[in-house]
Amino acid sequence: MYIPKEVERILFTRQQLDECSARLGTELTRDYSGKDPLFLCVLRGAVQFFSDLVRAVECPLDIDFIRASSYNGTESTGVVKVDMMNVGELAGRDVVIVEDICDSGRSLVEMTKVISAMKPKSLKSVVLLDKPTRRVVEFKPDYTGFVIDDLYVIGNGFDCDGRFRNLPYIGVYKQS
Numbered sequence: 001m002y003i004p005k006e007v008e009r010i011l012f013t014r015q016q017l018d019e020c021s022a023r024l025g026t027e028l029t030r031d032y033s034g035k036d037p038l039f040l041c042v043l044r045g046a047v048q049f050f051s052d053l054v055r056a057v058e059c060p061l062d063i064d065f066i067r068a069s070s071y072n073g074t075e076s077t078g079v080v081k082v083d084m085m086n087v088g089e090l091a092g093r094d095v096v097i098v099e100d101i102c103d104s105g106r107s108l109v110e111m112t113k114v115i116s117a118m119k120p121k122s123l124k125s126v127v128l129l130d131k132p133t134r135r136v137v138e139f140k141p142d143y144t145g146f147v148i149d150d151l152y153v154i155g156n157g158f159d160c161d162g163r164f165r166n167l168p169y170i171g172v173y174k175q176s
Contacts, residue, residue, distance in 0.1 A: 001168075024145060042097065099125060104135060153172060158170060
């Protein structure tokens with residue numbers, strides 16, 4: 001297994017990530033069975049988690065993609081940009097935002113505001129990682145994979161300046 005020198009240690013193995021997606025998929029199947037949910041993947045970091053997650057949901061669903069960005073390198077700029085891209089009508093839909101991480105909470109708060117203005121029937125959030133100690137705004141994800149300390153992570157979609165998204169695990173980034 002490839003472990004670049006920038007990985008201080010592996011935080012979550014591929015097996016742990018698969019088990020997490022299966023657990024969340026079971027919860028979402030229970031909650032959305034008989035409904036017509038739209039799962040929104042937040043590009044780019046959530047793509048790998050999103051793919052694993054929607055395969056674990058055992059009920060019909062639709063998918064689409066949005067962008068939210070606030071990072072420059074390893075630090076948040078504090079300004080969140082939300083791009084709904086070409087997402088169709090959300091009014092009356094059960095919408096599920098799938099995000100890689102809830103850190104400061106700003107991105108999820110901003111996405112929730114933008115999507116809520118489109119009058120969905122319901123709006124929930126799923127995050128792979130939650131860092132509640134970093135929260136600067138009030139936000140609690142509806143579904144959480146793992147709660148972690150204040151660590152900068154890479155792999156499984158998480159990056160540092162666009163690198164390391166392809167690692168099949170989540171590792172702690174070795175800050176120099």
